[in-house]
Amino acid sequence: MSDTPFGFGLPPEEPDNGDEGRKKGNQGGQGGPANPFGFPGMGLPGAGGTGGADNPFAAMFGSMNPNDLGAAFQQLGQMLSYEGGPVNWDMAKDIARQTVAQGTADGVKDTSVGIAEKSAVEEAVRLADHWLDGVTSLPSGATTAVAWSRAEWVEATLPVWKELVDPVAERVGAAMGGVLPEEMQAMAGPLLGMMRSMGGAMFGQQIGQAVGVLAGEVVGSTDIGLPLGPAGKAALLPLNIEGFGKDLGVPSDEVRLYLALREAAHARLFAHVPWLRSHLFGAVEGYARGIKVDTSKLEDVVGQLDPSNPEQLQEALQGGMFQPQDTPEQKAALARLETALALVEGWVDAVVHEAAKPRLKSADAMRETMRRRRASGGPAEQTFATLIGLELRPRRLRDASRLWASLTDARGVDGRDGLWEHPDMLPTASDLDDPDGFVHREQLDFSEIDKMLGEAAEKRGRQDDGEGEENK
Numbered sequence: 312m313s314d315t316p317f318g319f320g321l322p323p324e325e326p327d328n329g330d331e332g333r334k335k336g337n338q339g340g341q342g343g344p345a346n347p348f349g350f351p352g353m354g355l356p357g358a359g360g361t362g363g364a365d366n367p368f369a370a371m372f373g374s375m376n377p378n379d380l381g382a383a384f385q386q387l388g389q390m391l392s393y394e395g396g397p398v399n400w401d402m403a404k405d406i407a408r409q410t411v412a413q414g415t416a417d418g419v420k421d422t423s424v425g426i427a428e429k430s431a432v433e434e435a436v437r438l439a440d441h442w443l444d445g446v447t448s449l450p451s452g453a454t455t456a457v458a459w460s461r462a463e464w465v466e467a468t469l470p471v472w473k474e475l476v477d478p479v480a481e482r483v484g485a486a487m488g489g490v491l492p493e494e495m496q497a498m499a500g501p502l503l504g505m506m507r508s509m510g511g512a513m514f515g516q517q518i519g520q521a522v523g524v525l526a527g528e529v530v531g532s533t534d535i536g537l538p539l540g541p542a543g544k545a546a547l548l549p550l551n552i553e554g555f556g557k558d559l560g561v562p563s564d565e566v567r568l569y570l571a572l573r574e575a576a577h578a579r580l581f582a583h584v585p586w587l588r589s590h591l592f593g594a595v596e597g598y599a600r601g602i603k604v605d606t607s608k609l610e611d612v613v614g615q616l617d618p619s620n621p622e623q624l625q626e627a628l629q630g631g632m633f634q635p636q637d638t639p640e641q642k643a644a645l646a647r648l649e650t651a652l653a654l655v656e657g658w659v660d661a662v663v664h665e666a667a668k669p670r671l672k673s674a675d676a677m678r679e680t681m682r683r684r685r686a687s688g689g690p691a692e693q694t695f696a697t698l699i700g701l702e703l704r705p706r707r708l709r710d711a712s713r714l715w716a717s718l719t720d721a722r723g724v725d726g727r728d729g730l731w732e733h734p735d736m737l738p739t740a741s742d743l744d745d746p747d748g749f750v751h752r753e754q755l756d757f758s759e760i761d762k763m764l765g766e767a768a769e770k771r772g773r774q775d776d777g778e779g780e781e782n783k
Contacts, residue, residue: 396477396480396481396511397477397480397481397511397514398473398476398477398480398511398514398515398518399511399512399514399515400469400473400515401515402511402512402515402516402519403469403472403514403515403516403518403519403522404465404466404469404519405519406515406516406519406520406523407465407469407518407519407520407522407523407526408462408465408523409523410519410520410522410523410524410526411461411462411465411523411526411527412462414527415524415527415528415554417554419527419550419554421460421461421462421526421527421550422460422550423460424458424459424460424463424549424550428458428549429457429458431458431549431564431567432456432457432458432547432549432567432571433456433458435456435547435564435567435568435570435571436453436456436545436547436571436574436575437456438568438571439568439571439572439574439575439666440453440575442572442666442667442670443572443575443576443579443662443663443666445666446662446665446666446724447576447579447662447724447728448724448725448728448729449579449580449582449583449584449728449731450579450583451575451578451579451582452543452575452578452579452580452581452582452583453543453544453545453574453575453578453579453582454543454544455543455544455545456544456545456546456547456571457544457545457546457547458546458547458548458549459532459546459547459548460548460550461526461527461548461550461551462526464526464529464532464546464548465522465523465526467532467539467540467541467546468522468532468539468540469522471537471538471539471540472518472522472539474592475537475592475595476514476518478595478596478598478599478600479595479598479599480514481599482599482600527551528551529548529551530547530548530551530552530555530570531545531546531547531548531570531573531574532544532545532546532574533573533574533577533578535652536577536652536655536656536659537591537592537652538577538578538581538588542581542582543578543582544578545571545574545575545578546574547567547570547571547574549567552566552567552570555570559673559676559677559680561673561676561677562673565671565672565673565677566673566677568667568671569663569667569671569673569674569677572663572666572667573659573663573681576658576659576662576663577655577659580655580658580659580731583731584731586733586734587651587655587731590651590734591648591651591652591655594644594645594647594648594651595644595648597640597643597644597647598640598641598644598645598648600640600644601638601639601640601641601642601643601644646740649707649740650707650739650740650743651737653707653708653710653711653743654711654737654738656685656708656711656712657707657708657709657710657711657712657713657714657715658711658712658715660678660681660682660708660711660712660715661712661715661716661719662715663678664678664712665716665719682708682709685708686708707740707743710743710744710746711738711743713746714738714742714743714746714749714750715727717746717747717750718730718750721750721751722750
């Protein structure tokens with residue numbers, strides 16, 4: 312059972328010599344196991360810590376000027392009166408924007424994107440799409456190329472974070488309403504309402520802080536292998552790209568172009584594989600449906616709560632009253648999601664390298680940098696793991712990339728990309744263990760199967776029509 316609130320697993324420890332190294336865990340100066348997000352003054356309930364770190368509202372009130380207390384209590388009142396869904400997304404958005412405005416740990420503040428930066432991004436994406444035309448049969452998926460500031464990234468991606476997180480939060484939050492017997496629920500209505508509001512606020516604060524810090528790290532809209540931005544938009548963040556390439560010793564235009572290749576490759580895949588997005592997000596929902604909450608602790612806590620004592624409620628929430636347990640359904644859903652994401656990232660890695668290798672001197676170095684960034688539990692993976700409990704296995708990404716490269720050699724570009732036509736044609740987790748076996752295995756021709764099914768349905772329809780005529 313998880314010791315973290317709402318059952319979200321802690322991200323894996325980062326290696327000392329990882330691409331991002333320890334600095335990822337020290338962004339706020341108080342990283343470590345008790346605080347997977349590493350935010351100053353923001354400890355997870357039940358995670359322990361000292362001072363205000365284990366107070367979920369410390370980030371809001373910790374450095375408050377006494378003159379602003381009135382506004383602070385007004386905001387607290389708004390939190391407690393929240394009656395929306397399982398996550399207070401208004402709060403999440405506000406906190407994310409505030410976090411962005413504060414700047415990153417290295418003192419870099421967000422800035423508006425200038426005309427020259429927009430032009431550079433548009434040109435990079437245009438050239439990247441041209442290069443990709445020669446290495447994949449999937450046509451361009453980016454109708455527009457945009458350069459975002461960090462704040463614009465927050466605004467553009469929050470709808471997708473909502474889609475990802477709400478099913479999990481909803482499932483956990485439903486435990487609140489099912490703890491008390493029906494005859495007691497009416498009497499405890501105000502208390503349960505307060506608990507839901509507090510739960511929504513705590514979710515909102517954690518997610519807002521996470522997304523705000525993530526906005527200072529990401530270089531585009533597909534860093535976690537999922538399309539976080541609007542369909543048809545290839546998006547890059549010039550400020551973060553500059554920071555990403557600062558210590559690489561690679562010309563800035565090459566860094567931008569390589570990252571544009573990755574963004575444009577993701578765009579092609581999600582634009583022209585219509586089932587892929589729903590497949591990935593469906594696995595997240597499947598994970599949520601598999602959540603089983605051990606309500607025994609929650610029942611004990613609720614039975615002892617005094618509705619007139621808000622501090623007691625806060626202490627209960629901090630104590631980690633929700634402790635979801637791993638279930639077979641969850642494990643199966645996460646396995647499907649991990650494999651699918653590995654296949655997405657492996658395909659992108661393979662086609663981008665094929666396009667960049669003959670043209671960019673830094674292609675090998677950039678590829679290894681991106682791989683190490685992912686393998687060291689980079690910011691995107693950590694945030695995703697903490698929010699929905701998913702941890703990508705870096706070994707799978709390399710295996711998937713090798714498999715796609717082998718498929719290219721054996722079947723050509725069309726044969727490789729044709730596997731995306733149907734989810735049942737894709738490699739499985741066991742195929743990643745035996746890529747040669749998959750590459751040389753005879754594949755089912757789904758076009759023939761569809762044809763046979765269509766003919767059978769047509770024949771059945773004619774028979775039904777004939778029976779109908781006889782019965783007249």
